[in-house]
Amino acid sequence: MALTDIKCKSASPRDKPYRLSDGKGMYLEVRPNGSKYWRYKYRFVGKEKLLALGVYPETSLAEAREKLLRARKLLEGGVDPSQERKKKKALAKESAENTFEVIAWEWYANRKSRWRERYAEEIITRLEKDIFPEIGNIPIVEIEPPLLLHVIRKIENRGAYELAKRQLQKCGEIFRYAIATGKALRDPSQDIKEALMPVRKEHFAAIDIKELPEFIAALERNDARLYQSTRNALKLIMLTFVRTSELINATWEEIDFDNKEWVIPAERMKMGKVHIVPLSCQAIEVLENQKILAGQWPLVFPSSVKPRNSISNNTILGALKRLGYQGRMTGHGFRALAMSAIKQELGYRHEVVDRQLAHVPKNKIDKAYDRALFLKERKIMMQEWADYLENLK
Structure with missing residues (x-):
């Protein structure tokens, strides 16, 4: 018999853990200390497995059923829900660790040998001054065009239009490196090029x-x-x-x-x-x-x-x-x-x-x-x- 919110709320603890079934393999496990956990029992490639769906009441009955539905769809597609969750957690951890600054230093180490020493020092110094303080600690996959534009605009507001253009180009190189190494999916620098102030090339002053x-x-x-x-x-x-x-x-x-x-x-x-x-x-x-x-x-x-x-x-x-x-x-x-x-x-x-x-x-x-x-x-x-x-x- 399917559960109701009243049944879930009124389920009292006993000496031993017990289960209240909702059907289709999902149940609410009630512990002796009063804690209540949503669980989904299923079989994958002939083996019985258990998937945690959340803690009641933080995860309501309706939310637990939504999670169950997503898990069952994965099973229908031949995917183990438990392994899929582990994979997503690993990717989320990797994403959090792959901040813009981490990837930028990796890109810099990869490119440095191709540059003259003074040029290499100039590149990293400018990144440390203008870019890292703004987006250095943000996962690179989370940086969207408006945020990057905000960073470049701050350089333009100093009147350094040519520098802003060059910094955007370097950011683009870093994003494309991240894409090539599987740490990003897109390069937001491409979307904001037209939003930059046009740079007028001026000749150096010289007497006649x-x-x-x-x-x-x-x-x-x-x-x-x-x-x-x-x-x-x-x-x-x-x-x-x-x-x-x-x-x-x-x-x-x-x-x-x-x-x-x-x-x-x-x-x-x-x-x-x-x-x-x-x-x-x-x-x-x-x-x-x-x-x-x-x-x-x-x-x-x-x-x-x-x-x-x-x-x-x-x-x-x-x-x-x-x-x-x-x-x-x-x-x-x-x-x-x-x-x-x-x-x-x-x-x-x-x-x-x-x-x-x-x-x-x-x-x-x-x-x-x-x-x-x-x-x-x-x-x-x-x-x-x-x-x-x-x-x-």
Whole structure:
């Protein structure tokens, strides 16, 4: 006879456990201490088994019957309800342990060997700053598009639109890694791309060729009272038009005074390739002057406060500001300036200047001829460029 709520509620404890049957294998077990448990007795592959359906009254009679119905449907489909429950518990535990931060570190360890050390450090530092505090402890399978968008929006609210875009890309890589390793089912980053603020690519500020004479004159007069080391840094970046990061982290070991070459190792280059910078007589003179000032340190341009560290990008920007070129010139601007001036004023082919800028060819045909480094031509070009700048004085 089927049970009722009144029968379940009024069932009193006895000296020994006893059962109140509801039919179809389900019953309410009443213990001597008054506890009441829903149970389902069934057979699977010829063996008798027992499945717990909950505790009364937390699990009502109606709820116990719903659980019974789901269990019987599993049996009809050839699935053992007990094993299915164990499987779900294991998956739930695994899901709780596989938080976004756990998976992110696993992804990072998998990818790290492919990246340059500085780039790898930059990636994990940004994740630790912007992403982990927000969603690091949340199971990765529970992160939905609105939550991820909220995290990225906080970066945008700082005005860091390009960084927000890059952080979303890295999150997408982590989600896709989780999918590949069976720890996630979808990548929510794909759903919020269109919700991001559009990023306008802006060129680095650079003065025009006709403004070069006045800039050189201002640097020579030094009304801004820049340190000699800072002036040397500006002169060298103008003569060699390397990236600012390549300049400020230069070491004396990289400078070959005899062969008049600056050999920048692959790990310091953006494209991960060794880069040779031919040094003009004027560049050698600047370096010899700097050697007197900082030759006792490994770095060519050490910090005046902590000489074991290099000067910063802000040192270059600050010097340009004091010279009166804030917003008009940047360290990177010397690259654009050199590209234009050398092609326009000295008549060199684009590909020669491009190799000196350490750019990677964009199309397959150019890449096939990437071995043509034009080194001899570049040596002549760099000396002509230095002479051109000197004549502007």
